[in-house]
Amino acid sequence: MSDNTCQTYVPATPFVVVPDNATPLHIPHRSRNVPPDAWCDYDRPVPPSWAELAARRGFRIDRRVRDRYHLALECLSCGAYTAVKIAALRDAAVRCGGCAARDREQNAQGAGLTFLRRDPVARHYGYFRAPCGHTVRRQFELIQRVRSGKTGLRCALCLVAREQDEARAHGWHRIGSDFAGNPAYRLYRHACGHVQRIARVNMRHGQCDCARCGESWSSKPSVIYLARISLPGLAGDVVKFGYSAHPRKRFKHQLGLPKSARVRFVRLLEMPSGHAACAAEKAANARLARDFPDLVVPQTIYRGLINVRSEIYWPAILGEIEAELDRISGQTQAR
Ligand SMILES: [Zn+2]
Ligand SMILES: [Zn+2]
Ligand SMILES: [Zn+2]
Structure with missing residues (x-):
């Protein structure tokens, strides 16, 4: 044998293969952590009774390997070499590593x-x-x-790409799988920024109303609202400034407010479209947050009480928001 005997693993088949210079030796998977050079020849004679036993199983004993318990068998059907325990030859059906690899490849091809x-x-x-x-x-x-045609095989990466295209076609972005674990649902972000779980089949057919801007976001009327909210456990009110196709519904069902919370709309400004409402509200909130950072309520104060992450202010900002609303109203009417 040459120096490179038992040097490298090629773990590409159901058995681990230890190649020597003549023929590779298939090693059962459970022995995969045995070092390759442990499979070298074990120089002892092979008793004739073992050879008979091997022949009955469809093998020829080529040599003894590793230690006094192991043999290298040659498969009489495919010619591949497989290492087995002598005990396995006696008790169990011995599998040929070469035949198993071929079966696996044929199955995959089929x-x-x-x-x-x-x-x-x-x-x-x-x-x-x-x-x-x-x-x-x-x-x-x-x-x-x-x-055998009993089931199909879907590529998850291709499926994600397809779902991404479906979502894009309707103004949404696919974020990921449903956080509630429902396999029929996905998590999507609307063009307005609102994140929502939607059944994939509905997204495919464009039946995907945004809970924030309502149906056909771009064309249907919307409302910019200014609301005062009193929350349990908070001494003073807070103010929310946002938009929705249905502000009352939004406060009732979507913001996760505690039952004891009180909501009073200070102002409702009707807008011709969700698109116009979204653009005006976003710009105004950005200005307010930049110019009056002290009047923005830190999220830690309302976490768990309102299901939003921004656009909550202290009431001292009310005058500024009213001014923003006047300006938006003037611009909208001028169009
Ligand atoms: Zn074989
Ligand atoms: Zn694919
Ligand atoms: Zn939306």
């Missing part, structure tokens, strides 16, 4: 995939190249069912 490698940790899983070119990780057993 399912329209290319087998790449085993999962080094989970022995029932492997990595495959899908027809789209992406690498997918699947159970071997599932590949068999795909092959």
Whole structure:
């Protein structure tokens, strides 16, 4: 044997392969952590009774390897070499590493995939190249069912890309999977910034009303509101300045306010479209936050009481917001 005997692993088949200069040796997966050079020849004779036993199992004993418990078998059907325990030859059906690798590759091919490698940790899983070119990780057993037509195989990356396109077509951005864990739902962000969970099938068909701006965000009327809210446990009121197609509904159902909270609308300014309302409100809130940072209520104060992350002010800002509303009203009417 040459110096490079038992030097490298090629873990690309169901068995680990330890190549020597003549033929690679398949090692059962459970022995994958045994160092490669442990599989060198074990120089002892092979008793004739073992050879008979091996022949009955469809193998020829090539040599003894590693220690007094192991053999290298040659498969009489494919010619590959596999290391086994002598005890396994007696008690159990011995599998040929070469035949197993071939089965795995044929299964993958039959399912329209290319087998790449085993999962080094989970022995029932492997990595495959899908027809789209992406690498997918699947159970071997599932590949068999795909092959027999009992189930299909969807590439998760392609699915995400498709869902991203569907969302974009309707003015949404797909953020991720549903935080509530419902597999039929996804999390989306509307063009207005509002984040919402929507059934994927509804998004595909464009049935995806934004809870904040209402249906057809760009064209339907909307309202910019200024509301005073008294929250339980807070000495003074806070002020919310925002927009919605249905402000009362929004406060009642979407902001997660405690039952004991009191809401009083100081002003409701009707806007011709959700688009106009969104643009005007965003610009005004940005100005207010920049010019009156002391009047912005820190989120820590209302966390858990109102389900928003900004646009909450102390009442001292009311005059400034009224001025903003006057200006927006004037601009809208001038159009
Ligand atoms: Zn074989
Ligand atoms: Zn793909
Ligand atoms: Zn929206």
